[in-house]
Amino acid sequence: MTLLLALELGDADEETARAAEAAGFALVTLGDSPGGPGIEAGVRAAHLARRTSRIGLAPTLHVTTTEPFHLATQLASLDHASLGRAAWVVGADNTPAALATVGGVPLSDDELRREIADVITVARQLWDSWEDDAVIREVATGRFLDADRVHHVNFTGARFTVTGPLITPRPPQGHPVVLGADTLGVTELLDIALIAATDLDELVERTARARAHGVPLVFADLDFAVFESWRDRLDGVVDGVRLNAAGPTTQPPPGGSTLREALGLPRPANQFAGAR
Structure with a gap:
């Protein structure tokens, strides 16, 4: 099995992303820190x-400092702009400094x-909230969309409510990939699921636990040197690896x-199709 590869760009530039693309990486992740520079x-x-x-392009967006509606809109827009290559690294910075940027305080673990x-x-x-065929563009009637195929979500969470619908049509992928x-x-x-383990036994154990929870794919989160030393033993354990620095590795790009x-x-x- 060929492992899927991801690269954490951090603050790296366009040249690094294009080099990762040429080297056969499946996606790049882009780190972020609320209130940080850059x-x-x-x-x-x-x-x-x-x-x-x-x-694939996977920015880190923090649930603690980003309004859920804006977060979903930003990722949907990225999926449209990239023609179906958007992903989201779920960030959850819960430090006082991060929460201070939105006038909040850290949350308990629960x-x-x-x-x-x-x-x-x-x-x-x-x-x-938009069905795939919601945009109809009927010139004869002047209708751009079928309103019956656009839905309110009426979600109530512990700390927010969202009525919806989104302000952009459904993303090309349906949902951007969530990491x-x-x-x-x-x-x-x-x-x-991204797993940063300190030894191979721990990685095997945590991967099994993640798969038991139903996650479709598991990526190990590794330094390049560790990846090189574990490479032959990762086959059949994880589906891919996210590297925090590029190294001399290339492979055929995934189709x-x-x-x-x-x-x-x-x-x-x-989930709303057929509900009308």
């Missing part, structure tokens, strides 16, 4: 959307876990016209 990860991903052609789950859940509902650390406590809501196709993930069915 350009926000979602904006950087949008910049790369038209400067790359195949590689509150944080609920907030993460609520934001992922409502984002998926908002991406489904997050297995330590967030919401593994069952992810498409890819498919969208990131979901490249990763072998199905396009989600719309």
Whole structure:
């Protein structure tokens, strides 16, 4: 089995992203810190959307400091701009400095876990709030969309409510790919669990636990040197590896016209279709 590869760009530039694309990486992730220096990860991903052609783009957006509706809209827009290559690394910075940027205070562990789950859940509902065939563009009648195929989500979470619908049509992938650390406590809501383990036995154990929670894919989160030493033993353990620095590795690029196709993930069915 050929391992899927991802690269954490941090503040790296367009040249690094294009080099990763040429080397056969499936996606790049873009780190971010609320209130930190530099350009926000979602904006950087949008910049790369038209400067790359195949590689997936996964900005880190923090559920603790980003309004859920705006978060879902930003990711849907990125998926449209990149023609189906958007993903989301679920961030959950809960430090006093991060929360101070939005006038908040840190959450308890239980509150944080609920907030993460609520934001992922409502984002998926908002991406489904437009059915795939909602945009009809009927010249004869002057109708751009079929209003019966656009839905309110009416979501009530622990700390917010969202009525919806989204202000953009459904993303090309249905849902952008959702990645997050297995330590967030919401593994069952992810498409890819990221596991940063200190030894191979720990990686095997945590991977088995993540798969038991139903996550479709598991990526190890490794330094390049560790990846090189473990490479031959990762086959059959994880589906891919996210590297925090590039190294001299290339492989055939994964196929498919969208990131979901490249990763072998199905396009989600719309949960509101047929509800009218």
